[in-house]
Amino acid sequence: MRRMHGIRNIVILTGAGISAESGLCTFRADDGLWEDHRVEDVASPAGFRRDPGLVQRFYDERRKNIMAAEPNAAHLALAKLDEAWDGELLIVTQNIDDLNERAGAKRVLHMHGEGLSAWCLACGARHPWTGTLLDGPPCPVCGEVALRPDIVWFGEMPYEMDRIFNAITRADLFVSIGTSGAVYPAAGFVQQAKSARARTLELNLERSQGSAWFDETRLGPASELVPEWVEEMLR
Ligand code: BV8
Numbered sequence: 603m604r605r606m607h608g609i610r611n612i613v614i615l616t617g618a619g620i621s622a623e624s625g626l627c628t629f630r631a632d633d634g635l636w637e638d639h640r641v642e643d644v645a646s647p648a649g650f651r652r653d654p655g656l657v658q659r660f661y662d663e664r665r666k667n668i669m670a671a672e673p674n675a676a677h678l679a680l681a682k683l684d685e686a687w688d689g690e691l692l693i694v695t696q697n698i699d700d701l702n703e704r705a706g707a708k709r710v711l712h713m714h715g716e717g718l719s720a721w722c723l724a725c726g727a728r729h730p731w732t733g734t735l736l737d738g739p740p741c742p743v744c745g746e747v748a749l750r751p752d753i754v755w756f757g758e759m760p761y762e763m764d765r766i767f768n769a770i771t772r773a774d775l776f777v778s779i780g781t782s783g784a785v786y787p788a789a790g791f792v793q794q795a796k797s798a799r800a801r802t803l804e805l806n807l808e809r810s811q812g813s814a815w816f817d818e819t820r821l822g823p824a825s826e827l828v829p830e831w832v833e834e835m836l837r
Pocket of ligand 1: 616617618619620622623628645696697698714753754755756757758759760779780781782783784785786787788805806807808809810822823824825
């Protein structure tokens with residue numbers, strides 16, 4: 603059934619801001635995540651080679667925080683849209699938390715990896731992981747002590763770029779929620795959406811670095827803006 607606004611295919615990009623009201627720090631806020639760590643020390647292959655203990659401790663802490671957090675009204679609204687939307691829909695998240703899935707959303711893609719997943723550098727296997735990695739647990743498949751966080755670090759290729767590219771090319775509407783537009787290639791998706799003649803909407807607490815590319819920017823907390831927007835889409 604085609605809705606009154608003629609939109610069928612939607613791509614939604616989310617960043618740390620959508621999980622801020624669930625108590626998970628954003629990156630660039632004053633108390634931002636990176637405050638007491640240099641990004642390149644904890645989110646880069648070189649940082650991991652230099653001090654694997656620091657990086658494992660950093661992500662063990664993030665994993666604990668993720669499990670202690672709960673989805674907020676923005677995650678629940680996106681899950682409601684995902685459930686009800688009979689057109690194409692893809693939630694592309696830069697976040698490593700599983701709050702979209704815990705809210706019930708199905709069509710979710712983690713372009714920067716997942717905090718609750720471990721990746722074996724010896725056999726390549728990936729494992730759902732809720733424990734710690736600092737103590738060097740063996741890989742459940744090959745037994746090697748070679749597990750790293752299943753995270754896309756700076757300088758590494760984001761996951762499923764082809765699937766993201768195809769979804770944006772087919773999109774009628776591109777919506778960005780809770781992201782500062784500081785990190786590429788995610789920050790460049792709005793330009794690709796524009797060239798695919800999609801409508802572009804930004805929902806954010808403050809204007810992002812890419813605000814100029816959006817047809818419309820709504821400022822405010824995601825827990826208010828996202829449920830409002832979803833109601834509009836399902837009307
Ligand atoms: C790559 C996982 C090669 C780790 C992350 C072009 C130009 C310049 C630089 C580059 C470029 N291309 C590549 C680069 C280098 C680099 C990059 O972009 N550097 C930046 C710093 C300049 N990019 C890379 O290295 C990428 N890889 O390029 O590989 C390649 C690429 C393509 C094809 C071939 C080869 C990999 C980048 C991924 C790194 N990993 N995360 C972890 O999480 O620990 S990035 C990480 O930082 C997040 O995932 C996210 O992407 C980014 C943080 O940004 P946000 O999520 O937006 O969070 P932030 O705090 O900044 O902002 C929060 C926003 O929310 C704010 O606007 C705030 O106002 C708002 N907000 C706050 N509260 C609320 C709210 N909004 C609503 N409601 C609220 N309550």
